[in-house]
Amino acid sequence: MTANLDELAQRLGNTFDELVRQDLLPETPRPAPDYDGADRLFLEPETGLVLQFNLDDVLQRIEITLRDEDPEETYQGQLFPSMQGEITRQAVRQQYGEPLETSPPVKLPIIGMTGGSDLFQADRRVYGDALMRVAYDKEGIADGVMFEPPTSS
Numbered sequence: 001m002t003a004n005l006d007e008l009a010q011r012l013g014n015t016f017d018e019l020v021r022q023d024l025l026p027e028t029p030r031p032a033p034d035y036d037g038a039d040r041l042f043l044e045p046e047t048g049l050v051l052q053f054n055l056d057d058v059l060q061r062i063e064i065t066l067r068d069e070d071p072e073e074t075y076q077g078q079l080f081p082s083m084q085g086e087i088t089r090q091a092v093r094q095q096y097g098e099p100l101e102t103s104p105p106v107k108l109p110i111i112g113m114t115g116g117s118d119l120f121q122a123d124r125r126v127y128g129d130a131l132m133r134v135a136y137d138k139e140g141i142a143d144g145v146m147f148e149p150p151t152s153s
Contacts, residue, residue, distance in 0.1 A: 003049055003077055008062055009127045009147040016043075016057040030057060048075030060148065067143040089118065089140045096120040100131070105138065113138040122147065 007024050019025045031041035031053055040060070041053040048065040064075045066083060093099065099118035107113050115136030122132040127147065135144040 003045055005049075005062070005064070005077070005079070005147075006126055008051070008059070009122065009130045012059050012062070012128075012130055012147065012149045014059055016053060016059070019059065025051075046075065046077055048073060049077065062147040064145045065143070066145060067137065067141065083142065083145055087142045089115070089134075089136050089142070092118065092134050092142055096132070096134075115140050115143075 004024060007022075008019070011019060011022070011024065014022075016025070016030050020027055025043075025045055028043070028045070031043040031051075033041060033055075039055060041055065041057070043051045043053065045051065048068070050063040050065075051059060052061040052063065054060050064079070065073060066075065066079075067086075068074050096118075097120070099120055101119040103117045103119075105114055105116045115138050117133050117135040119131055119133045122130045129150050130147045131150055133146040133148060134142050135146070137143045
């Protein structure tokens with residue numbers, strides 16, 4: 001089953017069971033905490049696509065890996081045209097306008113240096129109220145896209 005990113009982004013705030021009933025997720029075991037005390041649940045229905053749920057099984061975030069050191073870890077499904085190929089921060093901003101919020105580059109343990117991120121209002125006609133966060137690598141190339149509800153920013 002190939003995920004429909006548009007449909008999933010429109011359904012941020014739906015429960016795991018609702019997404020399965022709507023045929024947006026395959027019938028799969030419900031996500032379980034990775035460790036004691038975890039406050040989030042993660043499900044990877046496809047390589048490079050991670051769905052984040054809260055402990056009440058409500059979809060809170062969709063994470064799409066555009067680029068990775070291991071190309072086999074990137075999302076291979078259908079992407080919207082503006083995020084295909086290598087896209088720079090400048091090109092993203094030309095496409096989506098000025099970001100609502102910008103996070104500076106930061107050095108993360110294990111991962112190393114990142115290029116920060118920009119937060120945009122996603123196209124309301126397609127994604128409803130969802131926000132779209134674009135993460136960049138240290139060279140300023142988009143390496144991830146996250147959809148999240150307005151309340152999580």
